[in-house]
Amino acid sequence: MEKRVTFKGIWLPILLVAPQIIITAIFFFYPAGQAIWQSLYIPDPFGLSMQWVGLGNFEYLAGDPYYRTSFITTAIFSILVTVVSMGVALYLAVLADRLIKGSGAYRTLLIWPYAVAPAVAGVLWLFMFNTRVGVVAWYLGVLGYDWNHVLNEGEAMGLVVVASAWGRISYNFLFFLAGLQAIPKSVIEAAAIDGARFWTRFRTIVWPLLSPTTFFLMVVNIIYAFFETFGVIHTITSGGPQQATTILVYKVFADGFVGQDLGSSAAQSVVLLVLVSILTVVQFKFVERRVHY
Amino acid sequence: MATVTLKNLRKSFGKTEVIHGVDIDIQDGEFIVIVGPSGCGKSTLLRMVAGLETVTSGEVGIDGRVVNDVEPMERDIAMVFQNYALYPHMSVFDNMAYGLKIGKTPKSEIETRVAQAAKMLQLEPYLARKPRELSGGQRQRVAMGRAIVRKPAVFLFDEPLSNLDAKLRVQMRLEIKALQRELGVTSLYVTHDQVEAMTLADRMIVMNGGVADQIGAPLDVYADPQTAFVAGFIGSPPTNFIEPALIGQTGAAQIGIRPEHMQITQSGQVEGSVAYAEALGAETLVHLRLAQGQMITVRQDASHPIPQEGDTVALEWAAQSLMRFDQAGKRLAD
Numbered sequence: 001m002e003k004r005v006t007f008k009g010i011w012l013p014i015l016l017v018a019p020q021i022i023i024t025a026i027f028f029f030y031p032a033g034q035a036i037w038q039s040l041y042i043p044d045p046f047g048l049s050m051q052w053v054g055l056g057n058f059e060y061l062a063g064d065p066y067y068r069t070s071f072i073t074t075a076i077f078s079i080l081v082t083v084v085s086m087g088v089a090l091y092l093a094v095l096a097d098r099l100i101k102g103s104g105a106y107r108t109l110l111i112w113p114y115a116v117a118p119a120v121a122g123v124l125w126l127f128m129f130n131t132r133v134g135v136v137a138w139y140l141g142v143l144g145y146d147w148n149h150v151l152n153e154g155e156a157m158g159l160v161v162v163a164s165a166w167g168r169i170s171y172n173f174l175f176f177l178a179g180l181q182a183i184p185k186s187v188i189e190a191a192a193i194d195g196a197r198f199w200t201r202f203r204t205i206v207w208p209l210l211s212p213t214t215f216f217l218m219v220v221n222i223i224y225a226f227f228e229t230f231g232v233i234h235t236i237t238s239g240g241p242q243q244a245t246t247i248l249v250y251k252v253f254a255d256g257f258v259g260q261d262l263g264s265s266a267a268q269s270v271v272l273l274v275l276v277s278i279l280t281v282v283q284f285k286f287v288e289r290r291v292h293y
Numbered sequence: 294m295a296t297v298t299l300k301n302l303r304k305s306f307g308k309t310e311v312i313h314g315v316d317i318d319i320q321d322g323e324f325i326v327i328v329g330p331s332g333c334g335k336s337t338l339l340r341m342v343a344g345l346e347t348v349t350s351g352e353v354g355i356d357g358r359v360v361n362d363v364e365p366m367e368r369d370i371a372m373v374f375q376n377y378a379l380y381p382h383m384s385v386f387d388n389m390a391y392g393l394k395i396g397k398t399p400k401s402e403i404e405t406r407v408a409q410a411a412k413m414l415q416l417e418p419y420l421a422r423k424p425r426e427l428s429g430g431q432r433q434r435v436a437m438g439r440a441i442v443r444k445p446a447v448f449l450f451d452e453p454l455s456n457l458d459a460k461l462r463v464q465m466r467l468e469i470k471a472l473q474r475e476l477g478v479t480s481l482y483v484t485h486d487q488v489e490a491m492t493l494a495d496r497m498i499v500m501n502g503g504v505a506d507q508i509g510a511p512l513d514v515y516a517d518p519q520t521a522f523v524a525g526f527i528g529s530p531p532t533n534f535i536e537p538a539l540i541g542q543t544g545a546a547q548i549g550i551r552p553e554h555m556q557i558t559q560s561g562q563v564e565g566s567v568a569y570a571e572a573l574g575a576e577t578l579v580h581l582r583l584a585q586g587q588m589i590t591v592r593q594d595a596s597h598p599i600p601q602e603g604d605t606v607a608l609e610w611a612a613q614s615l616m617r618f619d620q621a622g623k624r625l626a627d
Binding site for chain 1: 343344345364365366370371372374375376378379380381382391392395396439443
């Protein structure tokens with residue numbers, strides 16, 4: 001029997017859902033709509049008038065080598081962030097899962113980085129690796145390695161990846177730990193009696209049973225790497241050097257608000273919108289098939 | 294094929310000792326049932342034999358080899374779990390073949406063995422299915438199949454039937470017994486159900502609070518319980534315990550008489566009023582209230598008249614069916 005709560009009249013239900021709908025409409029639908037609309041125009045340099053160009057902004061983007069490079073940068077960046085944050089989180093979760101005493105303390109400590117805002121996290125890592133005052137950069141110098149992410153593209157990418165992945169590890173850790181603890185202990189014991197050692201058990205039993213969690217985290221992490229890493233990149237590299245860390249979402253900002261090319265910026269955000277929708281659909285369609293629920 | 298030896302086996306969790314020294318020599322091919330109420334340590338005992346719990350002190354020996362520090366996978370055992378512990382993402386075939394695959398058994402050999410086990414357990418139509426597509430009884434069979442295909446030296450069963458409904462439990466009980474006879478593999482079987490223990494065991498270990506109260510053949514344990522606990526636990530309905538003074542006995546702290554050893558008569562050793570009578574068809578359980586308010590159950594077969602509730606009746610029994618226990622619950626000589 002389904003239990004249904006019924007409201008008398010229509011005003012109370014409307015009032016109850018209104019805040020969410022209003023927030024979604026004002027902060028999501030309206031800007032998204034405006035972006036789509038703006039992507040069809042070019043504003044003049046003073047922002048006083050706009051000229052209809054149809055798909056002109058998109059045509060320009062398609063021919064823009066910087067934009068194509070940004071795609072590759074984004075792909076590398078999001079794959080690295082996802083792999084690093086999920087890999088480390090899984091490793092920590094497996095260790096914490098085996099722990100009997102004090103796992104609560106570990107869990108609490110491991111969740112802390114999640115509470116740090118991306119921009120703040122970026123600044124923290126920036127200070128550690130700052131070429132002039134950074135502690136880590138200094139020690140690397142002592143070891144004979146000349147760290148300079150301001151000039152070296154690989155180092156810049158490495159740093160933003162680490163800074164972005166770091167805060168994410170907590171979140172992934174929690175989900176992995178919950179996933180591991182949801183696997184019945186007797187199944188692991190049965191595998192142990194069947195002759196499987198730790199690594200074999202992990203590969204043949206734990207990993208497949210963990211796949212719903214892994215899949216969910218993969219989707220969430222890729223979307224995170226696409227959008228929410230803006231703060232980290234803005235504080236650490238501002239997209240440089242030589243646009244080496246200019247991921248798509250950063251380019252939207254750089255072209256639109258720094259370069260004042262709002263039309264192209266809007267077109268880029270529309271492309272992003274479509275891209276993420278496609279990614280999500282692809283992930284659900286193809287990856288989910290290999291997931292055991 | 295192996296013997297299993299437990300020598301003064303003890304287990305502590307922190308400072309609490311939960312198994313207080315168990316000794317038994319299990320013969321090759323013997324079916325041993327460990328029976329007791331929940332929390333008596335029977336599962337812990339089994340898990341120590343499996344190697345899933347460490348041994349605090351004492352010895353576990355399999356086939357003459359002390360295996361205290363040997364990993365579960367190297368003990369040559371197979372275990373059937375209460376919740377079956379099947380691998381949910383694998384087909385029935387893969388579930389059964391898992392151990393063999395890890396043991397690097399040749400593929401043709403795996404297929405033969407799994408096919409054999411599947412035939413024995415009537416699982417052939419289900420080999421391609423996932424565990425979630427099977428009924429409880431079928432899952433139970435897969436769990437047994439997984440144990441069988443590995444041809445282990447010892448089978449360990451941890452309450453394998455307690456998740457099944459009553460009818461299926463009786464059927465599976467018979468199948469397990471038949472299977473064990475056929476394969477002749479030494480088996481340890483944990484249960485809280487004394488009927489399972491009585492029907493399956495060659496010998497049973499009756500556990501009470503971490504102590505093996507009695508070890509023996511089911512009928513010997515039934516006929517001659519060594520402690521009041523065993524007398525009360527083995528047999529259904531349980532043994533009646535009566536104040537010795539009530540029936541003119543001295544020298545014992547309590548007297549036990551089995552419900553089936555009492556008869557309702559016109560004049561007997563003690564009187565009581567009928568509280569209620571449960572007619573089960575073939576037999577009737579008559580619950581009586583004695584003078585002190587103590588409840589007693591009498592089991593009589595259907596040929597006897599069923600007394601009316603509220604009737605006052607007398608009870609009698611043969612002198613040799615009295616079981617006398619001391620203050621600590623130990624059996625006293627008759």
